[in-house]
Amino acid sequence: MTRGEQEEEPTDTAAFFAATYRSLLSRLERFDQASNADHPINRLRREMSLQCDRFAVERPSGIYTLSIPTGGGKTLASMRYALRHAIETDKERIVYILPYNTIIEQNASEIRRLVQNDDLIIEHHSNVADDRDLRRVLQLDGIDGTHHEHEEDETYNLERQKLRLARDTWDRPILFTTMVQFLNTFYASGSRHVRRLHQLSNAVIVFDEVQAVPPHCISMFNEAVNFLHGVGGSSVLLCTATQPALQYVRQHVRLSNEPEIVQDPDQVMEAFKRVELRDETGRGAMTTEQLGEFVCSRMAEIDSLLVILNTKKAVRGLFELLKEQAWIAEKGIRLYHLSTLMCGAHRKARLEEMKSLLGKERIICISTQLIEAGVDISFQGVVRSLAGLDSIAQAAGRCNRHGEDELREVSIIRSAEEHLKSLPEIKLAGEQTERLLGEFGRQPALFGHRLLSRKAMETYFYYYYDKIKEKMDYPVPEKGLDLFPLINKNKLSVDRYKSKQQAKPPLEARGAIATVEEYFEVIKNAGKSVIVPYDDTARSIILALNGENGPKQLGDLLRLAQPYTVNMFDQELRRLDRGGNLIYLLQGRVLALHETAYDNAYGVNPAGDGAFMDMIV
Structure with missing residues (x-):
């Protein structure tokens, strides 16, 4: 705590x-009390919300599942469970863990509307800055190239202190964070991570879109969940429309007895039926031109269409x-583009604009899979490039979302322009969906004549998990070992110890923690966050970060920068660097873009010839 700052009063x-x-x-x-309250879907949402409330009171701390279909009001229903259960069981914190920043943005915004004191909610995304290799960076940035150890250490320590103080400490009653941070x-290595671990004990922890756990982290995720309940005394809620059956893998989640909150989920799925999947993969892989023609044919029947493809290219x-x-111009269609090359604030603005126009104007949106989960938007039709059945189900949740029409169509296609060599998980998932599509075509009765039935989803995950079963324990090929056994039984090291010492090793010495820390990464080759000059606020943040800031100001600026x-x-x-389009801030620990490298249509433009102008047709 710096001079002049007062210790915060503890929160009740x-x-x-x-x-x-x-x-x-x-x-x-x-x-x-709304005019559409008696719509069948709204009645179902209300009933599932009530079931969450009752379950929170009647059941003790445990590991449970919440299988609400897409568009079923999952965010508010899970928060209702979390709040009521926290009150009933004296939990200290509610933690939402989500796979993508885009979902955090929407879910946190939804919950903030309920809270009078906004300071009691934390959103912790990926860090904009860290202190890895900071000493090396400072040495390289020496003005005269000489080594001044005392001056360097003073600067290093000051910057390190600022950056560490700027990070959130997870010390608020409600936290939204990512699967990576969890x-x-x-x-992961480093004390800054483990310092947060105690905040996950005696809490209600909601994993939203739990099917998105990275395959190589499944065993380690499942063991962490088991630890949080069994040792940490927390209640855990695995929340998704497409439950991934994590209890059936080798290192499984130990679900509580009768864990599902929603009563008769098969009946609920049937009652929520708003779309029909149509398998168009038999047409073969479509070129961009052929896909354009297919989009044109779909727009001859509807007024709004969402197309989701697997690659930004x-x-x-x-x-x-x-x-x-x-x-497009003749029919007065407005055309939108969405991808992860756009910052969160940019994507949010585009989504809000589309939502305001849907039902009033004709719209086509071309997007990567970022729109699939946690985005409350509804199109009359969806086209989805072949991917995992869970992704297709999420995409279907953006079609006829509120039951505006009796039934709408979601088309599954192949794209000839997608090269998935660098996306092997999407490729493998698509192959298992393709296998399921073939079986459904031959024996639809096995799946209740529905491609989005719970039986179909269970079969898909069975096929998918069977293909990745050797990857679930976090393999490290260069070392010829898996990480999970090193923190579990660590049989090889234990046997060596017993052979040498003629005794069993003490419990605390069994795990190879240092090796796990050295090699563990949730997302390998994850890249680095760059602040983009999307609007005046973003440009002001970049300018301010280039000046002198104390720890509190720096922390505020880095938090404000996250949507950009x-x-x-x-x-x-x-x-970008070769083109002179990167700005180095805080001795290179924070990166920003020049305005020429960002445009309004596509987001980041690595060529550096972007034009920030309205590109919406």
Whole structure:
């Protein structure tokens, strides 16, 4: 704590949860009084929300599942469970763990509407800055190239202190963070991660979109979940529309007895039926031109269409082709592009604009899979490039989301422009979906005549997990070992110890923690966050970071910068750097873009010839 700062008064967590719970009930009551409250889907949402409330009171701390279909009000229903259960069992914290920053942005925004004191919610995304190799960077940045050890150490220590103080400490009653940060807390090197671990004990922990756990981390994720309940005394909720059956893998989640909150989920799935999947893969892999023609044919029947492809290159190619098509202008269609090369604030603005126009104007949106989960938007039709059945189900959740029409169509296609060599998991998942599509075509009755049935999803995950079973324990090929056994039984090291010492090793000496820390990464080659000059606020943040800031100001600036960051891979950064489009801040620990490297249509433009102008047709 710096001079002049006062120690914060402790938060009355129980009172805060009670007030937030009352606010949530008040909001749900307003939904019940709306003109469409008696719509069948809204009645189902209301019933599942009530089931969450009752379950929170009736069941003790445990590991449970919440299988609400897409568009079923999962965010508010899971928060209702979390708040009520925290009140009933004296939990200290509610933690939401999600796979993508895009979902955090929307879910946190939803919950903030309920909370009077915004400071009691933390959003912790990927860090904009870290202190790895900071000493090396400072040495390279010496003005005269000479080594001044005392001056260097003073600067190093000051910058390190600022950056560490700037990081969130997870010390608020409600936390939203990512799967990456969660797993890092258990397994990554560095004290900054493990310092947060105690915040996950005696908590209600909600894993949203739990099917998105990286395959190589499944065993380590499952063991962390078991530890949090069995040792940490926390309640865990595995929340998704497409439950991945984690209890059936080799290192399984130890679910509580009768863990599912939703009563008769098969009946709920049937009642939520709003779309029909149509398998168009028999047409063969479509070129961009053929896909453009397919989009044109779909728009002859509907007024809004979402096209989701697996790669940014394929998305941009289709957008550029459609932008030049005469029929787009002739029919008054507005064309949108979304990808992860756009910062969160940019994507949010585009989504809000589309939502305001859907139902009023004709719209086509071409997007990567970022739109699939946690985005409350509804199109009359969806086209999805072949991927895992869980991804296709998520995409279907953006079609006829609120049951506006009796039934709408989701088309599964192949794209000839997608090269998935660098995306092997998507390729493998698509192959298992293809296998399932073939079986469904031959024997649809086995799956209740529905490609999105629970039986179909269970079969898909069975096939997928069987293909990746050797990858679940986090293999490290260069060392010829798996990480998970090193923190579990570590049989090889134990046997060596027993052979040498003629005795069993002490329990605390069994795990090879240092080796796990050395090799553990949730996302390998994850790249680095870059602040982009999307608007005046972002430009002001970049300018301010280039000046003198104390620890508190630096922390505030880095938190404000999070919606304006884009994750870039090394080869993309090198290309930007060669063109002189990178700005180095805080001795190179924070990167920003020049305005010429960002445009309004596509986001980051590595060529550095972007034009920040309105590119919406």
